[in-house]
Amino acid sequence: MRRHLRWLLPLLVLLLLAGLATRTLLARKAERAALLGGIAREAPALDLAPGDVVSARVLPLARTIEVSGGLKAVNSAVVKAKVAAELKSLSVREGDSVRPGQVIGQLDTTELDWRLRQAEQNASSARAQLDIARRALENNRALVAQGFISPTGLETSVSNEAAAQANHQAAMAAVELARKARADATLVAPIGGQVAARLVQPGERVPVDARIVEIVDLSRIELEASVAPEQAAVLQVGQAATLQVDGLTVPVAATVARINPSAQAGSRAILVYLALERQPALRQGLFARGRIATTQQPALAVPLAAVRTDLAQPYVLQIADHRTVMRPVQLGARGEVDGQPWVAVTGGLAEGALVLGGSAGAVRDGTAVRLVGPASAASSR
Secondary structure, three states: OHHHHHHHHHHHHHHHHHHHHHHHHHHHHHHHHHHHHHHHHOOOOEEEOHHHEEEOEEEEEEEEEEEEEEEEEEEEEEEEOOOOEEEEEEOOOOOOEEOOOOEEEEEOOHHHHHHHHHHHHHHHHHHHHHHHHHHHHHHHHHHHHHOOOOHHHHHHHHHHHHHHHHHHHHHHHHHHHHHHHHHHOEEEOOOOEEEEEEOOOOOOEEOOOOEEEEEEEEEEEEEEEEEOHHHHOOOOOOOEEEEEEOOOOOOEEEEEEEEEEEEOOOOOOEEEEEEEOOOOOOOOOOEEEEEEEEEEEEEEEEEHHHOEOOOOOOEEEEEEOOEEEEEEOEEEEEEEEOOEEEEEEEEOOOOOOEEEOHHHOOOOOOOEEEEOOHHHHHHHO
């Protein structure tokens, strides 16, 4: 018995010391948890400005079609050489303004002048031959009337006079052609506008149809864009569009002017032409992108920037009981509201719900928030 008591007393002491240590450790953990809870409860709420909060609401959502392409002038012309000659002078350069019918250059007319003179001499010779044939015809008619020659000889004179007259008319036509070639040596602007390119320099010999000067009229600018066949089905002439042009800070308004009735070979895309409002800074060749507003349909929508896509399913952060709550949503068609992109919400969100906009930045689920300004009044309703 004494032997058993000798072993039991140390064992009881060890168990008592272990229980005291465990109790002390649990007490310290409880104090630490209470301290951390107090710190969490005392964490300041995130202040949200009115622009950081938006209400999901039903509104007419404008369906849009994305377009892009290069700008081009509706009216443009290329001055070409109508005759082969040396370019003698050219009085315009890139950026110069020209008027319709303005003389802008001159080709060398030395060869053309000699050809015109040659044609005029041939016409004079043909005129002389016609006069001779006519006098012979008149004399033969008088001789036939007196019975000195047979009617057969008169027929020969008639044929000679007709041939001489035809030769004279051909010679006169050659004179007119030579005069036209002489006039074509003067380069004239066919339309008013500005010189976009000067392709030949004085002293160069140019062949027929050589490009010399390109002129564009910037008073009417349009965008040529290609759209898919299914998108072209909802397009109509007169629909409004908003374009962002490279180099311009302000969007440019446009309207659908024409729709090509034929599809492009290979891509099967449809060309659409948008007429832009006149802007002094618009230039041919600038790149533009934008949207065409097609139809408007009422839908529950939120700004596209409010939808967060860092998870597998898109979601929004709704404000409820002064905290952010993650709400997965199902999205529908996209559109525009006052020029800003919005997206329809087909599920996961109720009308009137307050959600964080894109300007709020990265916010965690369950973050305490405090609405400041008009948004606080909206949350209380």
